[in-house]
Amino acid sequence: MVLQSIKMALDSVLSNKMRSFLTMLGMIIGVMSLVVLVSIVNGATKSVTDSIANIGTNMLTVTIQDDKDNPMTLEEAEALEDNESVQYVAPYSRGNATAKYERTSEDISLYGTTAAYYDIKGLKLASGRFLKNADVSGSTYVAVINQTAAEELFGRIGVAGETLSLNGYHFTVIGVLEEEDSTTGNTSDRLEAYIPFTVLSKISGGSRNVETFYLSSADDKSMDKVETEITNLMYKRFSYDSDAFSVTNSSTIMETMSSVNDTMKWMLGGIAAISLLVGGIGIMNIMLVSVTERTKEIGIRKAIGARKKIILMQFLIEALLISIIGCLIGIGLSGVVVIAINGLMTSVSASISLDVVLFAMGFSAFIGVVFGMYPAYKAANKPPIEALRYTN
Amino acid sequence: MIVLDNLCKNYEIGDDVVRALDHASLHIDDGEFVSIIGPSGSGKSTLMNVIGCLDVADEGDYYLDGMSIEDYDDDELARIRNEKIGFVFQNFNLLSRLSAKENIELPLVYQQLPKEERKERVEEALRRVKLYERREHRPMELSGGQQQRVAIARALVTRPSMILADEPTGNLDSKTGDEIMKLFHELHAQGNTIVLITHDEKVADQAERKIRILDGKVYDVEKGA
Numbered sequence: 338m339v340l341q342s343i344k345m346a347l348d349s350v351l352s353n354k355m356r357s358f359l360t361m362l363g364m365i366i367g368v369m370s371l372v373v374l375v376s377i378v379n380g381a382t383k384s385v386t387d388s389i390a391n392i393g394t395n396m397l398t399v400t401i402q403d404d405k406d407n408p409m410t411l412e413e414a415e416a417l418e419d420n421e422s423v424q425y426v427a428p429y430s431r432g433n434a435t436a437k438y439e440r441t442s443e444d445i446s447l448y449g450t451t452a453a454y455y456d457i458k459g460l461k462l463a464s465g466r467f468l469k470n471a472d473v474s475g476s477t478y479v480a481v482i483n484q485t486a487a488e489e490l491f492g493r494i495g496v497a498g499e500t501l502s503l504n505g506y507h508f509t510v511i512g513v514l515e516e517e518d519s520t521t522g523n524t525s526d527r528l529e530a531y532i533p534f535t536v537l538s539k540i541s542g543g544s545r546n547v548e549t550f551y552l553s554s555a556d557d558k559s560m561d562k563v564e565t566e567i568t569n570l571m572y573k574r575f576s577y578d579s580d581a582f583s584v585t586n587s588s589t590i591m592e593t594m595s596s597v598n599d600t601m602k603w604m605l606g607g608i609a610a611i612s613l614l615v616g617g618i619g620i621m622n623i624m625l626v627s628v629t630e631r632t633k634e635i636g637i638r639k640a641i642g643a644r645k646k647i648i649l650m651q652f653l654i655e656a657l658l659i660s661i662i663g664c665l666i667g668i669g670l671s672g673v674v675v676i677a678i679n680g681l682m683t684s685v686s687a688s689i690s691l692d693v694v695l696f697a698m699g700f701s702a703f704i705g706v707v708f709g710m711y712p713a714y715k716a717a718n719k720p721p722i723e724a725l726r727y728t729n
Numbered sequence: 730m731i732v733l734d735n736l737c738k739n740y741e742i743g744d745d746v747v748r749a750l751d752h753a754s755l756h757i758d759d760g761e762f763v764s765i766i767g768p769s770g771s772g773k774s775t776l777m778n779v780i781g782c783l784d785v786a787d788e789g790d791y792y793l794d795g796m797s798i799e800d801y802d803d804d805e806l807a808r809i810r811n812e813k814i815g816f817v818f819q820n821f822n823l824l825s826r827l828s829a830k831e832n833i834e835l836p837l838v839y840q841q842l843p844k845e846e847r848k849e850r851v852e853e854a855l856r857r858v859k860l861y862e863r864r865e866h867r868p869m870e871l872s873g874g875q876q877q878r879v880a881i882a883r884a885l886v887t888r889p890s891m892i893l894a895d896e897p898t899g900n901l902d903s904k905t906g907d908e909i910m911k912l913f914h915e916l917h918a919q920g921n922t923i924v925l926i927t928h929d930e931k932v933a934d935q936a937e938r939k940i941r942i943l944d945g946k947v948y949d950v951e952k953g954a
Contacts, residue, residue, distance in 0.1 A: 341838055348826055352826060634824055636822075637822045637823075637824060638824075638835070639810075640781075640783060640810060640816050641811060641816065641835060641836045641839065641883065642807050642808065642810050642811020642812070642836050642839045642840070642887075643811075643839050644803075644804045644807045645803060645804055645807075647839065720784075722778050722783045725783070725818075725822070
């Protein structure tokens with residue numbers, strides 16, 4: 338019986354191809370906007386979270402804004418590692434310099450830090466080694482440079498052991514960092530050099546005091562415990578003034594970002610769902626016309642014994658068929674559009690998730706039923722004699 | 730067996746009340762070939778709708794095979810129409826998108842008979858109206874007479890208590906009409922109850938018995954030839 342109804346419905350959809358297609362167009366456009374918009378937001382979310390993950394999700398950044406005439410020393414910062422919930426602490430300062438090698442001269446960003454930086458940031462070496470604690474305590478003039486710096490200054494990567502001049506001071510290059518994950522597309526085109534924290538203080542004429550440091554959690558699942566502890570500790574350390582310092586948790590930033598993106602997704606998805614609703618009204622409209630046009634057919638069917646449920650089902654299946662076929666075409670076209678977007682925009686890689694496809698199908702079916710119900714009900718309740726008497 | 734007892738049916742058209750059936754009573758036995766004759770506006774169509782369970786009378790009793798029809802709801806009436814009544818209409822009323830075979834099969838589909846049995850009975854009905862070779866054709870591809878034969882096959886296929894034919898020859902030329910009437914005689918000879926509604930005396934005369942209706946009253950019941 339159901340099979341018969343599906344066959345009849347398919348027949349009737351196909352017998353009026355242009356009308357069926359135009360009706361489906363509403364659904365096609367609705368589904369496309371839903372799937373494509375959500376996919377773009379998904380892609381954007383992924384690229385944002387990837388770049389945050391690149392900074393390191395397992396770390397806190399502590400910045401001291403006001404030292405209350407009691408600055409934090411390198412030793413004091415490093416002593417935070419004794420805390421159970423803390424894994425590594427890496428003080429960090431920045432400067433700029435002119436790097437020279439033979440006749441090549443380039444601007445370079447200097448980072449003064451310690452050995453722990455390597456672990457906190459999850460860096461990788463292309464060659465050589467990273468800074469060691471002995472380099473920091475002994476203030477040795479050694480530098481680890483990034484791949485861009487090696488290529489720009491030396492024209493090659495295997496440069497460990499070479500000597501480099503930074504603002505006139507001679508540094509031995511001990512290692513070259515691997516370029517950051519190239520799949521995210523944010524390879525740095527800046528030149529960077531990592532030197533011992535103590536050396537940067539010395540050559541920049543600044544203090545050995547720590548103004549910024551990174552800190553990683555011993556428990557890699559949760560940052561919350563260490564964040565609370567460090568915040569409390571710093572609060573006491575700086576005379577109970579919460580404005581004197583800031584503790585930033587990159588996973589908090591990530592969470593905020595993804596919640597913003599989630600909101601975006603629901604908002605855009607909601608707008609697209611409204612267009613699906615409009616498509617549904619189109620279906621209802623055409624189904625009402627179809628019911629009127631086929632009044633005679635309904636009369637004949639009823640005369641020879643079709644019960645209300647059968648007529649209802651026939652028209653409902655027809656509405657459902659239009660919405661589902663429209664939805665499938667829409668999903669197919671979304672695939673094409675998403676591939677095109679990915680081809681045109683390199684910064685965002687949109688991806689269609691199964692979730693949104695299932696949602697689109699479920700919602701289309703829902704719309705087919707909801708907007709098909711009234712016309713089908715109308716058809717089912719036509720009195721047979723009036724329907725038989727009807728002439729187009 | 731059909732028993733009508735003092736049936737009344739009124740229609741309101743504007744302020745006027747039209748008495749389409751005015752205390753109509755009649756009796757049709759199984760296996761009879763009866764014609765109901767009356768001019769247009771006589772209440773003939775209303776009588777047919779009531780007998781065909783497409784409509785229910787306002788007053789009076791209608792018994793079809795002993796069942797009182799007033800007591801049923803729409804779906805039960807649909808089931809009674811499906812099982813007990815085979816309709817043949819003036820303008821054939823076939824579904825244009827279905828083939829002859831599918832049109833004939835439709836009432837059996839509504840009965841939810843198994844596919845094998847449907848096929849068997851459809852083929853039997855097709856042979857009885859001599860259209861087996863044209864079973865895959867759609868109504869548009871068939872002549873008027875052939876379309877009416879498909880409609881008769883559709884009426885026959887459920888093995889109904891009666892075949893209710895409303896002006897079955899009205900849209901056909903006289904030669905084709907004669908052929909259809911011949912088919913009705915054959916079906917009658919095979920034991921089917923046939924109720925033929927017409928305004929044409931020559932057609933009505935072919936029945937065993939003529940029932941005349943005028944202004945909603947069933948006037949005289951006269952024996953035919």
